Amino acid sequence: MIYFQNQFNQTMKILIVVHTFLPKFLAGTEIYTYELTQALKKRNLEVRILYTNPLGQAYSLKKLVFNKIVCYEVQKDIRKVYHFKESYQDERVENFFLDVLADYKPDLIHYQHLMFLSTNMVRIALKRNICQVISVHDFWLQCLTHKRITTDNELCVNPTIKKCAKCQSHLINRYLSLESTSKPFLLTTIDKTKYKIKRSADYYFKRQELMKEITDRIDEFKDILRMVDAVTYPTKFLQKELFLWQLKGKRNIISTDGIQDEYFKNFKKIKSKKIRFGFIGSIVPAKGLIILVQAWEKLNNKKAILKIYGNFLDDPDYAKKITKIINQCNNIELMGTFDQDKIADAFKQLDVLIVPSTWYENAPLVIRDAFLAQIPVIGTDLGGISELIINNKNGLLFNNENVDDLYDKISYLIDHPKEITRMGKNCPKQKNMTENAEEMELLYWSLLKEKNKS
Numbered sequence: 208m209i210y211f212q213n214q215f216n217q218t219m220k221i222l223i224v225v226h227t228f229l230p231k232f233l234a235g236t237e238i239y240t241y242e243l244t245q246a247l248k249k250r251n252l253e254v255r256i257l258y259t260n261p262l263g264q265a266y267s268l269k270k271l272v273f274n275k276i277v278c279y280e281v282q283k284d285i286r287k288v289y290h291f292k293e294s295y296q297d298e299r300v301e302n303f304f305l306d307v308l309a310d311y312k313p314d315l316i317h318y319q320h321l322m323f324l325s326t327n328m329v330r331i332a333l334k335r336n337i338c339q340v341i342s343v344h345d346f347w348l349q350c351l352t353h354k355r356i357t358t359d360n361e362l363c364v365n366p367t368i369k370k371c372a373k374c375q376s377h378l379i380n381r382y383l384s385l386e387s388t389s390k391p392f393l394l395t396t397i398d399k400t401k402y403k404i405k406r407s408a409d410y411y412f413k414r415q416e417l418m419k420e421i422t423d424r425i426d427e428f429k430d431i432l433r434m435v436d437a438v439t440y441p442t443k444f445l446q447k448e449l450f451l452w453q454l455k456g457k458r459n460i461i462s463t464d465g466i467q468d469e470y471f472k473n474f475k476k477i478k479s480k481k482i483r484f485g486f487i488g489s490i491v492p493a494k495g496l497i498i499l500v501q502a503w504e505k506l507n508n509k510k511a512i513l514k515i516y517g518n519f520l521d522d523p524d525y526a527k528k529i530t531k532i533i534n535q536c537n538n539i540e541l542m543g544t545f546d547q548d549k550i551a552d553a554f555k556q557l558d559v560l561i562v563p564s565t566w567y568e569n570a571p572l573v574i575r576d577a578f579l580a581q582i583p584v585i586g587t588d589l590g591g592i593s594e595l596i597i598n599n600k601n602g603l604l605f606n607n608e609n610v611d612d613l614y615d616k617i618s619y620l621i622d623h624p625k626e627i628t629r630m631g632k633n634c635p636k637q638k639n640m641t642e643n644a645e646e647m648e649l650l651y652w653s654l655l656k657e658k659n660k661s
Contacts, residue, residue, distance in 0.1 A: 218251065218252065218253050219252050219253065219314050219315065219648075219651060219652070219655070220252075220253045220255075220311065220312065220313045220314045220315075221247065221252055221253065221254045221255075221313060221314070221315050221316075221317060221651065222254075222255055222256075222257060222307070222308075222311060222313035222315070222316045222317070223240060223243070223244055223254060223255070223256045223257070223316075223317050223318075223319060224256075224257045224258070224316060224317070224318045224319065224320075224321070224324065224328070225237065225240045225256065225257075225258045225318075225319040225320050226258065226259060226261075226319075226320040226321065226322040226323045226324065227258055227259060227260070227261060227323070228240065228241070228256060228258035228273075228278065228280075229241050229273065230273070231260060233547075235344070235572055236319055236320055236344045236345075238547060238572075239319070239344075239464050239465075239572075240256065240319045241274075241276075242465070242466075242467050242640045243465065243640060243643060243644060243647065244256060244276055245274075245276075245640075246465070246640040246641055246643065246644035247644045247647065247648065248275075248276075249641075249644070250644055250645070250648055252648065254276070255276070255277045255278065255279065255311055255313075256276055256277075256278045256279070257278070257279040257281070257304070257307055258278065258279075258280060258281070259280070259281045259282075259283055259300070259323040259324060260280055260281070260282050260283070261283060261284075261285040261323045262284065262285065262286070263282030263283055263284055264282060264284060265282070265284075266281075266282060266283050266299045266303075267281075267282040268280070268281055268282075268303040268306055268307075269282065270310075279303075279307045279310075281300055281303050281324075283297070283299070283300065283323065285323060291420045291424075292420075292423075292424075294424075295321070295325070295326050295424060295427065295428075296325050296326055296327055296427075297324065297325040298325070298327075300323075300324050300325045300328070301325050301327050301328060301331060304324075304325070304328045304331060305331065308331070308332070308335065308337075313337060314337070314338065314655060315337065315338040315339070315340070315651050315654065315655065316332050316337055316338070316339045316340070317339075317340045317341075317342065317647075317651075318339070318340065318341045318342065318435075319342050319344065320344060320347070321341075321347075322347055322353070326427055326428070326430075326431045329341075329431040329434050329435060330431075330434065333434050336658065338436050338651070338654045338655055338658050339434070339435040339436055340435060340436060340437045340438070340439065340650070340651075340654070341431075341432065341435050341437075341438045341439070341456070342438075342439045342440075342441075342462075343438065343439070343440050343441075343445060343446075343449065344441065344464075344569065345445075345569060346445075346448070346449075346567070348425075348428045348432075348449060348454050349366065349425070349428075349448070349449060349452055349454060350363070350366065350371070351371060351374060351375060351378070351421075352374065354493055354566045354567070355566060355567050356493055356565075356566050357370070357373075357374055358373075358374045358377035358378060359377075360492060362565060362566060362567070362589075362607070366452075368418050368421050368422055368425075369414075369418065371418075371421045372414050372417040372418045372421060373414075375417050375420075375421065376414070376417060425452065425454070428454055429453055429454060432454060432455060432456045433455075433456060433457055435456055436457075436458065436654045436657070436658070437456060437458040437459075437460055437650060437654060438455065438456030438458065438459050438460070439459075439460045439461075439462040440459070440460070440461055440462070441461075441462065441463055441464050441569055441570040441591070442461070442463075442569050442570050442590075442591040442594050443461060443594060444567070444569070444590050444591050444593075444594050445569045445570075445590075445591065446459065446461060448567070460650070462643075462646065462647075463570065463638050463643075464570060464572075464638075464643065465638045465639050465640040465641070465642055465643025465644070465646075466572060466575050466576065466579070466637055466638070466639060466640065467547075467639070467640055468579055468637065468639040468640075470547075470548055470549075470550050470551040471551045471554075471576075471579045471580060474551055474554070474555070474579075474580055475555070476554075476555050476556075476557075476558075476580075477555050477556055479512075479556075479558075481509075481510060481511055481512045481538075482510060482511045482512070482558050482559070482620065482621055482624060482627070483511070483512050483514060483556060483557050483558045483559070484511060484512070484513050484514070484557070484558070484559045484560075484561055484585075484617065485513070485514045485515075485516065485553070485554075485556070485557035485559070485560050485561065486499055486513070486514070486515045486516065486517065486560075486561055486562075486563075487516040487517070487553060487560065487573050488516075488517055488562075488564075488573060489517060489518070489521050490517040490518060490519050490521045490522060490525065490526050490529065491521050491522045491525060492522070492525055492565070493564060493565055493566045494517075494563070494564055494565075495563035495564050495565045495587065495608070496515070496517070496529055496563065497525070497528060497529050497532070498563045498565070498608055498609075498610055498613060499513070499561055499563045499613065500513075500529055500532045500533055500536065500539070501532060501610045502610045502611075502613040502614040502617060503536055503539065503617070504532055504535060504536050505610070505614050506614065506617060506618065506621075507537060508538075508618070508621055509537075509538065510621055511538060511617070511621050512538040512539070512540060513536075513538060513539045513540070514539075514540045514542050514556060514557065515533075515539065515540070515541050515542060516542045516543070516544065516545065516553055517544065518543075518544050519541075550576055551580065554576065554577065554580040554582060555580075557577075557580075557582055558582065558627055559582065559583055559584070559585060559620055559627060560573065560574070560577040560582055560583075560584045560585070561584070561585045561586070561613075561617075562574055562584055562585070562586040562587065562592060563586075563587055563605075563613060564586075564587050564589070564592065565587065565589075565607060565608055566589075566590070567589060567590030567591070568587075568589070568590050568591050568592050569590065569591040570591045570594075570595065571591065571592060571595070574586065574592065574595050574596070575595070575637050577634070578595075578601065578634040578635055578637055579634075579637050581631040581632065581634045582631055582634070583601055583602040583603075583620075583627060583630035583631050583633075583634065584596055584601070584602035584603075585602055585603045585604075585605065585613070585616050585617065585620075586602060586603075586604060586605075587604070587605065587606075587607050588604040588605060588606055588607065589607050592604075597633075599630075600630065600633045601630050601631075601633045601634045601635065602630055603616045603619070603620070603630075
């Protein structure tokens with residue numbers, strides 16, 4: 208482990224800002240934020256976290272400790288957000304941010320996600336000459352739903368403001384049909400009194416007004432990205448897609464997220480007579496499990512078994528469709544869910560991972576975990592998945608939503624089991640959290656040095 212010389216004769220104080228956090232919210236960005244924080248603390252840096260509980264009650268700020276990390280939790284209720292602009296700017300959150308800055312006085316702020324917070328936080332820190340870094344983890348800066356999946360549940364290949372307006376219109380109309388107590392955030396980002404419903408086949412609201420709202424949002428994100436000292440992206444694909452919309456900073460860095468490799472120490476697979484394929488993820492449409500089970504339904508091969516890890520309560524209607532197909536299949540095991548620290552135990556029971564996602568995943572953690580275990584991956588030829596998987600080297604790529612192509616790839620590995628071993632040996636080394644923290648600290652010190660000179 209390398210430690211950098213402290214040129215300022217003080218402990219660097221870092222504030223990490225993220226939209227939501229553990230233990231209430233457990234997803235990729237939250238897990239990464241937690242693990243990066245712990246790795247930075249091991250390097251003798253002082254790190255605190257600011258996040259929101261977006262399903263809280265009245266606005267409030269609470270200081271607490273989670274697993275020895277000092278945290279600031281902003282309570283707010285996103286179900287009571289009615290204006291589009293409030294989905295990315297919130298004056299009350301800004302006031303809490305000022306309280307945190309006064310209490311902590313950080314040297315550097317690292318934003319992992321600004322959803323539920325406020326873009327004006329960047330302006331506030333800029334006025335105080337505080338170094339700032341933004342890490343982009345998804346398409347939220349560009350896409351209202353952050354996944355580039357339309358409200359018609361289709362992949363948005365070439366996004367435009369006009370297409371965004373159509374999605375937003377659909378969201379608004381769904382919003383108006385809901386009870387006031389059940390309006391989720393994405394459906395509460397518009398002032399419903401401002402638009403009059405038009406009963407048409409396409410969509411109901413004034414398209415030009417919606418397009419202006421969305422254009423203003425994009426322009427705001429362009430501004431704040433230029434204000435911070437550096438912007439990091441986990442993949443070339445995500446950077447390229449955002450650059451097409453001029454969503455870029457003055458200093459742009461490709462930086463793969465580190466992953467926790469401690470769970471894989473002394474890793475050894477459990478032997479099996481059957482070839483074990485696996486799915487690990489959320490049981491929701493964007494993860495594409497239905498494509499996999501449809502391919503498996505055609506297989507009917509006694510040499511292989513499919514193990515599905517995931518929560519069938521994530522989307523009950525979608526789960527019913529999948530269960531109906533599973534009931535007609537042979538050799539499928541439903542494995543349920545597991546805690547993150549048990550991830551290696553799941554991979555001990557697999558020979559091949561399948562990632563059939565139908566959206567532009569950026570840098571799926573599950574693929575990188577598979578590579579740690581030297582397990583090849585069959586994945587969709589899409590987005591960051593195809594950046595991680597080198598076809599016929601560490602896995603196989605299949606055409607998006609193409610059941611027959613996925614069936615062919617699975618069949619090939621069943622018929623050529625030595626290929627699984629060969630591809631597993633070709634799985635690349637993964638950046639761990641220790642290396643990621645070292646890389647981030649080097650970036651932090653270089654930015655502070657530049658700021659100190661100016």
